Amino acid sequence: MTVNQPSLDWLSNPGTFKVNRLDAHSDHRYYATRQEALVNGPMKMRHSLNGSWKFHYSENPSSRPALFFSTEYSTTAWSEIQVPGHIQLQGWGNPQYVNTMYPWDGLEDLRPPHISQDHNPVGSYVKTFQLPKGFENDPVYISFQGVESAFYVWLNGKFVGYAEDSFTPSEFDLTPYLAEGENKLAVEVYQRSTGGWLEDQDFWRFSGIFREVYLYTVPKLHVRDLAVRGELDRTYKQGTLVADLQLDSQVQGAPASAKLELLDAEGNTVAEGVQAFHEGRLRLELNAGEVRTWSAEQPYLYQLVISVLDEQGELTEAIVQKVGFRRFEMIDKIMHLNGKRILFKGVNRHEFNVRHGRAISKEDMLQDIVIMKQNNINAVRTSHYPNQSLWYELCDEYGLYVIDEMNLETHGSWQKMGAVEPSWNIPGSLPEWNDIVMDRAISMLERDKNHPSILIWSCGNESYVGEVILNCANYFREADPGRLVHYEGVFYDRNYSATSDMESRMYAKPADIEAYLNDNPSKPYISCEYMHAMGNSVGGMHKYTELESKYPMYQGGFIWDFIDQSLIKKNRYGQEYLAYGGDFDDRPTDYSFCGNGIVFADRTITPKMQEVKFLYQNVKLVPSASGVRVINENLFTGTGHLKLEYQLSYEGQVLFSGQQDVDVPAESETFVPIQFPVPDIASGEYVLDAAVVLKEDTIWAKAGHEVAFGQQIVQAGQRPAPVATGSIRVVEGDVNIGVMGNGWTAIFSKQVGSLASLRYSGREMITVPPMPLFWRATTDNDKGYAQGYTGGVWYAASLARKCTGVTLSKGEDTATVTFTYQFSTLPGVEVTIAYTVDGEGHVRVQSAYKGAEGLPELPIFAVSFKTTADYNQTEWFAMGPEENYADRVHGARLTTFKRKVEELPSRYLVPQESGNRTGVRSLKLTDAKGHGIHIQALQSPVEGNVSPYTAMELENAAHVWELPSVHYTVVTIAGRQMGVGGDDSWGAPVHPEYRIRAEEDMTFEFTISPLN
Incomplete structure (x- = not known):
């Protein structure tokens, strides 16, 4: 039955979510001729209405131009808005970022299905058009591919229809309302509706017509x-x-x-x-x-x-x-594709663009697909709504497994600040919410059913569970028995376990997953969200991927998430920066919790991807002195399209390299014998590297792209300390101890309690003296488990210490000055730093930590000093090339690489610890002319960080633009730094083996030598 009169009551009535809307259908294209269809180009029977529309913004329904749809109403003086696009990113209202809470929490006392009457922004859109040629004698329909969150449509003053569900198409028949010549299309978009109660996803809250709009006609x-x-x-x-x-x-x-x-x-x-x-x-x-x-x-x-x-x-x-x-299909409680046990090496992905929000382009999608394929990601979950149709076509073509998720999340109705409290949970088992939720399931399946990339239908996200969602699951099974059904929320109410065909949990610890898998489970397990990649994170990921080979019923997971949801904004000085929640004066807000991506919002790759790519490798390479073991874990593909490359290097210098074809069938392995020359090495390290690269270009990468790598490090005796032949002169003054040689001078200050000056060829290397450092700028994960609260004593100790002793020891050709430090916040802890200087000006730095009981774990044990910012070039022989940490080092390799100091910190949304390298053997810090210092590890590798900023400066900045102008280069050499963690960002600590216990004694050493 056609409804002719609209009502605002529909906005708060869960029983009214579509009026005169056409039934959902497949997203196929159609053409007038067979040849046109084979070309699969633009459809002549489709006419885009994208572009500029007339627009008026109102804060609430009572202030809207209620009769704007009439043919007599002039919109000449109105502004213009771009469609597709969000209202809040084009000059009206403000974007708001919230995670689990509803955006009106604390502002209005609302319970579903009621919505605000005072704050419900209304966008009034007008577009005039004339029917394109060929549309005159056939029916004409309009398709809105995505409108957030509810909208009314008029044509030529006549009411056409109403719809909710922001993320699936809404289509209407315009034929009865068309006029000859110019037609006036009017659309009224409301940000708040009953649909808004069902769209409490972890994302920016926008509104408007954000996907394409087009007219279409059909043949007889x-x-x-x-x-x-x-x-x-x-x-x-x-x-x-x-x-x-x-x-x-x-x-x-x-x-x-x-x-x-x-x-x-x-x-x-x-x-x-x-x-x-x-x-x-x-x-x-x-x-x-x-x-x-x-x-x-x-x-x-x-x-x-x-x-x-x-x-x-x-x-x-x-x-x-x-x-x-x-x-x-499911075979013996394990998911199989084409008869093979499948592993999901996946990510969750929001549709997002740093300037346009969820109004993303084909170019954005192609870039995402390419990044995923190049980094061994094979699966994506459309968190938490159906994506544009084109995304599924690209997944079909490029090859990605998809969990297609319906547009449903009611997180704030049952979980409050982490506590499960479902007293007013929706949809639960409330019959009045059944039809509106089921409509979202039907709309997704009917549109997307023809895409082979979709393996699993998902009944939404974090909406608890109940009869309503169980009904959706049963609908999926009945309508499409060739796919499985996913829902994570059964974890909270096992009475509805039948909702999901697999056990799916979010952020379960590896030990909890093992407990499930060891308890004779009835369903396979996937981590639909794991490795919360907020800021400097993804530590300990290997603990999850190692379960894949240990438990057949563990079938992988989906990292949260793919791309940071941050928006471009300008600060008061006109500088663009990546903004997060609260930066738009949006309240309530969840601030920087939108920055969880392994890709930055501008689609550049974060250092975290280095670990993801390695741990998601399907081809494993194990080099040894006699060859390379190649393990092909692909299910269907041999390695014939790849080329094996290998090399032998010593201390970063390549001694031997080669390449050859390698064709290992799927699910098998082979050993490729290689005659590596035996190096005549008495001390140091040599490294065996192997990689497989593409032989030819593909649609997602060029020939030579590295698909997988493996490395073997071989120790051949201790690396010798620098040898000195010159003599030294020692001057012990009342305040300073000077040690001098030919072309160099070191001054140790009893007053400062440290090495105060190190001059090579007249150039000063020490701008701010070295001091013990126990604090790193807290990462998002550190903040999540209250590192500042539990470990703040280490912060205080890093700012203030007392030098309790200075001793000088003279040798035949060396002098050693030792400083002893104690700390008021760390009773029982003592640190010594001994500087041994030889005749060539080499400074051997030995730092020792004497532990104490009853103290919290250390973030880092390091020595840090400053040089002038003129020393802004680095060359490393360390684990790299990207930043890495004790629990995020699997994807790094021992290699040589060069970086400018300004490039070493990572561009996380909130400044925090970043840029560290483990396994540091050698670090050269120079100016543009090559003058500077060479830092070398001695008995054991150290960790290193070179940055324009101190840990304290990073700690106290909420945005990159708040950091001070660069005057220094900060060098931090650590014996140990704790891992970064990543199980979650709201309480999960770093795994025990990657922490630093305060009662443990520790030592490390390195040398500083001149580079002239």
């Missing part, structure tokens, strides 16, 4: 809905194509038929058939014979060409639908 005989499945038999070789077509005919009862042709990727006909429609429906099965299967490793796609024929056999419509033959 039109396939309104198409369901295509490429099925495999039990041998996983023989394919059957099943196609269900639903005809939308403008000529009732008109005979029609369809010819179906299945073409392979080269255009060869594999199978074909013709069948007549019966009562507007057609079902046809085609035997495709032995087929090439679809997987993320080999995303082979066939093309189904559908020709719709009228009674005379004339073509009225042509469709090309991509088809992937695959079989996804």
Whole structure:
């Protein structure tokens, strides 16, 4: 029944969520000719309404121009807005970032389904258009691909319809309302509605028409809905194509038929058939014979060409639908794809652009796909809503496994500051919410059902559980038995365990996962969210990926998340920066909790990706002195498309390298013998490196792209200390101790309690003297488990210490000055730093820590000093090339690399500890002319950090632009630094083996030598 009069009451009525909206259908394209369909270009029967629209913004419904839709109402003086786009990013209102709480929490006392009458921004849009050529005599529809969160539509003053659900299409029939010449389309968008109660995702709160809008028409005989499945038999070789077509005919009862042709990727006909429609429906099965299967490793796609024929056999419509033959099923409680146990090496992904929010482009999507493929990511969960249709097409083509998640999250209705309190939980088992939630499930499945990349339907996110969500799961199973169903929320109420086909948890610790897997589980396990990658994070990820080979029922996980949700903003001085919650005066807010990506918001790669790429490798390489063991863990793909490269190096210098083809079948391994020359090395280290790289260009990477690597470090005796031949002169004054030689001078200050000056060839290397350091600038994870509260004594100790002793010891050709430090906040702790200077000006620094009971764990044990910022070039022989930490070092390799000091800190949203390298053997710090110092580890490698900023400066800055102008280069050499953690960012500590116990004694040493 058509409704002609709109009502604002619909906004707060869960029973009204669509008025005059057309039924959901598949997202296939259609054309007038077969050739057009095969080209699969722009549709002539679709006309875009994207671009500039007239616009008016109102703070609430009572202040809106209520009659703006009438043909007499002039919008000439209105502003203009771009569609697609968010209202709040184009000059009206403010974006607001909140995580679990509803955006009105603390401002208005609301409970569902009620919404605010005072703060419900309204966007009034107007677009005039004339029907394009070819649309005049056929029905005309309009499609809104995404509008947040509820909207009304008028055409030429007549009410057309109403819809909610921000993330699936809403379509309406415009035919009865069209006029000759110019037509006035009016759309009224409300930010708050019952739909808003169901869209409490962890994201920025926007509103507006943020996905494309277009008109479309259809031919006389039109396939309104198409369901295509490429099925495999039990041998996983023989394919059957099943196609269900639903005809939308403008000529009732008109005979029609369809010819179906299945073409392979080269255009060869594999199978074909013709069948007549019966009562507007057609079902046809085609035997495709032995087929090439679809997987993320080999995303082979066939093309189904559908020709719709009228009674005379004339073509009225042509469709090309991509088809992937695959079989996804549960076998013996384990998920299998094409007969093989599958592992999800995945990420969660929000649609996001640093300037346009969720109004993302094709270029954004392609960039995301390429980044994922290049970094061994094979799966994506559409957190927490259906994405644009194009995303699924790209996943089909490039090869990614998809969990397609319906637009549902009611987090704030049942969890308050981490406590589960579902007294007013929605949808729960409330019957009045069943239809609106089920509509979201239906809209997603009907649009997306033809994409082979989608393996699992997800019933939304963090909405607790109940009868309503169970109904969605049962609908998915009945409508589409070829996929499985996911829902994490059953963890909170096991009465509804049937909602999910797999055990899915968020941020469970590895030990908890093992406990489940060791308890005779009935379902396989996936971590639908794990490794909360907020700021400097992703430490300990290996503990999760190691479960993959230990437990067959552990089938991988999805990192939270792919991309930072930060927006470009300007500070008061006109400088652009990456902004987070609160920066737009948005309250309430969850501040920087939007920065959880392994990719920065501008789509540059974070250092965290180094670890992800390595731990997600399907090809494992184990080099040794006699060759390389190649383990191919791909399920379907050999390594014939890859080339093996290998090299032998000593102290960073390559001694031998080579390459060769290597073809290891899927799920097998081989040993590739290589005649590495035996180096005649008495001391130091040599390194065996192996990598596999692409032989040829692919659609996601160029030839030479490294797919996987492995490294073996071989110790050949202790690295010798620098040898000195010169003599020294020692001057012990009342305040200073001077040690001098040919072209160099070191001054140790009893008053300062440290090395106060180190001059090489007249150049001063010490601007601020070295001091013990126990504090690192807290990371987001540190803050999450209250590191500042529990460990603040180390912060205080790093700011103030007392030098309780200075001793001078003279040798034949050396002098040693030792400083002893004690700390008022650390009873029982003592630190000594001994500087031994030889005749060449080499300074051997030995730092010792005497521990004490009853103190919190240390963030770091280090020595830190400043030089002038003129020394701004570094060259490393260390684990790298990107930053790494004790619990995030698997993806690093021992290598040489160069970086400017300004490039070493990472651009996390909130300044924090970053830029560290473990396994430091050698660090050269120089100016532009090559003058400077050479820092070398002695008995054991150290950790190192070179930065324009001190830990304290980073600690006290909330944004990068708050950091001071650069005057210094800060050098920090550590015996140990704790890991960064990553199980979650709100209480999970670093794993015990990566912490530093305060009662443990520690020592480390390194040398400082001149570079002239």
